[in-house]
Amino acid sequence: MTTNASYGKKLSAGTDFPVMNVTNLDDHTVELGKPRDGSDWQMIVVYRGKHCPICTKYLNNLESKRTTLLDMGVDLIAVSADSKEQLEEHIKDLDVKFSMGYGLSQDQLQQLGVYVSDPRSPEETDHPFAEPGLFVVNQEGKILAVDVANNPFCRPDIETLVNGLQFVKDPDNDYPIRGTHNS
Template sequence: MKKLLFIFLVTITTVANAQTAIPKSATDIAPLLIGEKIPGITLKSAENTAVQLSDLLKEKKTVLVFYRGGWCPYCNLHLQALAEAEKQILAEGFQIIAISPDAPANLKMTEEKDKVKYTLLSDSKGELIKAIGIAYEAPENYKSVINVHSNGVNTNFLPVPSVFVVNTENEILFEYISPDFKHRISEELLVSVLKNLK
């Protein structure tokens, strides 16, 4: 009987660990699909205050951007391009929210460096990034960088750069997910998508 109980507990533990394990590479992720809902998880603002994501998403249709961090030059170029396209995006009735594993203090630096007026949020623990299914195990050469930029909270994961267009019910209307972090959706294509989603 003890042996059966032991086997049962080992099986349950293995299944639980398999469900919480993050993929080894960016090409192994299993993101949420169009029609599914973005979970309403609490994140941190640049001012280090708690922000309920679902409250923000209720306000307006949203372009929800996930980036690796303010240390990533490709992310900075993407954030700057979004800042330049923000007037067009707002004109189509959407807000922009960008999320990374960076600590709140580092969001402030990114806002200033990239001239960002839209909302940046911190998901240093990766609760939302993992729930959406875009987290993967960071390569060794990134682990010290992400550790520093998350103030020691994140030591092992990165988000695959992604853009989700979400309605006020948290439902995904469109997504662009690129396992190659050097490739991002252009602002022209994004604005075109938004025009077609009206």
């Protein structure tokens, strides 16, 4: 069945990030959009799930910038609609130290405004899953940066993303949230 309707309303830059909780591998509840451990910003990376080798590569590459992000005050969490068991299996292929959340509900995916796909077969996965999304939330809970894609190969380049965030976080640059003009 094919439809032309988007799944949810896309989140806009400059608006409040929705209040949303996920569970991480340590069975702790994490509130998305609320930076942790002394950070003042949070980067939320929504990925497709364990079935996606492109996601695995992206997350492993993101780990190489984890320390840089933390030094800048950017907390990092990756989340998916996978079950805890699927994440436990996936973590074997990941070499990451940042927080990983699981179990995003269909309602949460809709709130995030990410694209959602159905599995091509039961071997791929057993549930509708999110296509990639990336959100950077500032200390005021506002969405500073948003990137939502409908497939796994359209994501921000990690090096460019981190360099851009370094520029934006520098108070001397007085860089505003972009994309907020209402016509």
